[in-house]
Amino acid sequence: MSGFVVWFTGLSGAGKSTLAAMLSAELRARAVHVEVLDGDEVRTNLSKGLGFSKEDRDTNIRRIGYVAKLIARSGACAMTAAISPYKAIRDEQRAQIPHFVEVYCSCSIPVLTERDAKGLYKKALAGEIKNFTGIDDPYEAPENPEVVVHTDKETKEESLAKILAKLEELGYIPRRGGVAVAPGAAAAGARGLIAPHGGELVSRWVEGAEKAALAERAKGLPVIDLDERTESDVEMIAVGAFSPLRGFMSSKDYLRVVREMRLENGLPWSMPITLAVSEQAAEGLRVGAEAALRARDGRIVAVIELNDKWRPNKELEAQEVFRTTETKHPGVAYLMSTGPVYVGGEIRVLERPVASPFPAYDRSPAVTRAYFAEKGWRRIVGFQTRNPIHRAHEFITKTALEICDGLMIHPLVGATKSDDIPADVRMRCYEELIANYYVKDRVLLSIYPAAMRYAGPREAIFHAIARKNYGCSHFIVGRDHAGVGNYYGTYDAQELFNAFSPGELGIQPLCFENAFYSKVVGAMATAKTAPGDASTQVNLSGTKVREMLQRGELPPPEFSRPEVARILIEAMRSRS
Template identity: 95%
Template structure:
């Protein structure tokens, strides 16, 4: 198919980036190659140094338009999401791109002011900010755009449907399920992707933030003279996860724009779905010595300088808001809230370059980053891989759901979290022995990969379920298991809230398929593992022990019923409890 340009325009906060992200996900699902040119990202890179005078704004738009023309000329879809306030410069871009679709995101200023978490509209209306588009700097609304989305009245899904309908009508994109003809470079790219057969990383590119060779030596030398930010156990883990690409598309710790939108809407500033803030908190004293536009060294707990951050933002977060939105509570009894409230009052953001691992791997034989797991899956010829997140031993219920999921997939990745957890969680080394024993005796080895997930546990329930799914997408998983009370703690979340939260995103946006399972148990009626969907009876016919009951049995050295736990797993847990008592 021939390339084309989709040009989103509208005031700040009108929904351009959100709709662009949704549209790009949908078009990629239809085998259309898409490149998104986000206004903020362009200003950070292509138009760095330009201001906000009319001349600078026009120069910025011309640069975006030129890159968009090149992308479209190569046969792809170029998608822009920039305010582009002036009609003449937009018309200039239209004249240079014969297949040009203008999408106007219309929204009244009072609504935008209410949406604006940073209060910029209110400050502009009060005269505290000058030359603000739509307030004291003009925005010239399009006269004849191909599509108008009224984002104050229409849902994101309704807006997306209008844009898709126009693109289909123009013949620029295939209808859902239609065959796609490609040629030249597009065909080569499609063939390469098909040969690999793996899901794309979140955002389309697997991030790698390791510094190597001469760059590493130069950076290490420069770091000696930089102000220092001390990392804790969680941020050490975050540095590693960013470096290996597990948190793609993040290239560092979030800036305030990404942070605020993630907290409020579960999206990055560019509209891409993302559910958890990845932030770096510092003390008041440390913040005073940090200047936006400069660099700082990141120091691990053992005193080593392990990374350098390019400081692009510094701000004071509303932690009460973050706690309520992310954890659904402000109670410090919640371990996630307790951690949040115990960190410094100032956040700093910016891209990082990593010199060395903050912490040595506790299980090197099972330590595989996303690039390695992807290579493994490709070598095995697996295309449908289901990921299973766990921070507990695998008992019969979890064995059942992983094997059920495996029936519709090529392979299973058991991906235990081995970063920071609560003090009363079972230690990672004990759990790893349980996984090894279970896989050796009860799984088909050629269909299972045991690999560690070195992230910290946040106990954010539903939001963390999305976070875990997106990370496993980066590792190459096409499917992800979401069970009962995923990533939960206490009674802060409903039993199946972690499954329902995925409905907040339209199909295709996340790019990974969730497999939802109800509570599993051994049914005495059917004589096998089952759920309430597949086995008749009531609680009296279900072998389903509470965690407290299982701990009591293990502490007494008694094996739980074999219908609940494999005896090999139970014996490892009994031995571990004896040693720790």
């Protein structure tokens, strides 16, 4: 199929970037190569230095149009998501670009004002901001666009469906089912692995002469001290596990993630990745300058180019992300303990903030992807865990493996609560279990060196996106994923995946109910597959199991493999 351009136009906040991200995910799922030219990113790179006069705006649009034409000429799809307020310059691009599809995102000013987290529309209406498009600078709506979406009246999914229908009608894209590509699993290179989130695996390491020069310059920069969580965040950004993030979030990304679970460019993202500093430290930091990031052991491990500094509403963040403001919640307690000012910007990383606790199992996303490609795996299911694997976990991982080529057991080994089972104990349990009860050639044990946030449903989405970056096409979501206490419903995490349209996340969630040993069927099962009530189920509580282990008693083999239970008993005895 020939290349084409989808030109989104509409006022600020009308949903252009969101729909572009949703559409690009869907097209990639149909094996269409897509490049998105977002207005803010173009302003930062291609059109840096241009202002907002009519002449400068026209120049900006001409540059976008020229790049979009080149992309389409190569046979790909180019999407633009800039306001492009003037009809004449849009028509000029239409005349120069074959296969041009204009999508007008229509939204009323009152709705845009209500959506605007930074209050720009209110300031413009009050006269505090001049030359604001749609208020005191004109926006000329298209007269005959190929598609009109009313984002103040339609759901995102309804708007996306309109655009897809038009592209199918024009013959620019294959109809769903017309190409044998799994939803959300568009080919990433010749080996067919799922693409990283955002399309590119980020790496923020610096090497060689660049590293030496940056390390020398860092000696004279103001310093930001990292804590255990931000140390792990630096590493996860550096290796690409948090792709497409290239550093700590700016206020635009942060506000949109907190309120809508999307980055500023519309890409799904559920957790704020932020860098908090004290009042005193904030005074010495200037937007546009650099600062050194110092690990807890005193080493300078990275440099951040500051592009934003702001005071967050932590009450809002706590309520939206953790569903509570109670400091009894470990995520909220951490949030409230950090500095009152956030800073954002891209980072360049000199060295790991912390040595790997398990070097033999430490694999970056690039390494796991290479491993999967070498094995010839296309469908890989990821299993997130911060607990030993008992029979219920074994059952759901093996059930998932029946429809996949391989399983990656991916335990979180970063910061966790003090009463969680230590990572070294858990790792011994995983090793023993894999050695005795899994087909070794179908399982990869690899660590996930991130900090635990205990954000329940939002963290489940976050864990899935990260595993997509590691190369997983599927992700297991069990009951109470990333939960703590009684803050989340048993299956809230599974339900939250429905907030995104098919293909948006790009990784397929596999949702499982609580598993147990059924005395009726004589095997592991769930309520979907085994009759009987609770009296027919071997389903022990965590408290009950801990009490048995502390007494040196092995739980029933229907609940836990004896090899795993013995490791846990030994660990409890050594700690007591």
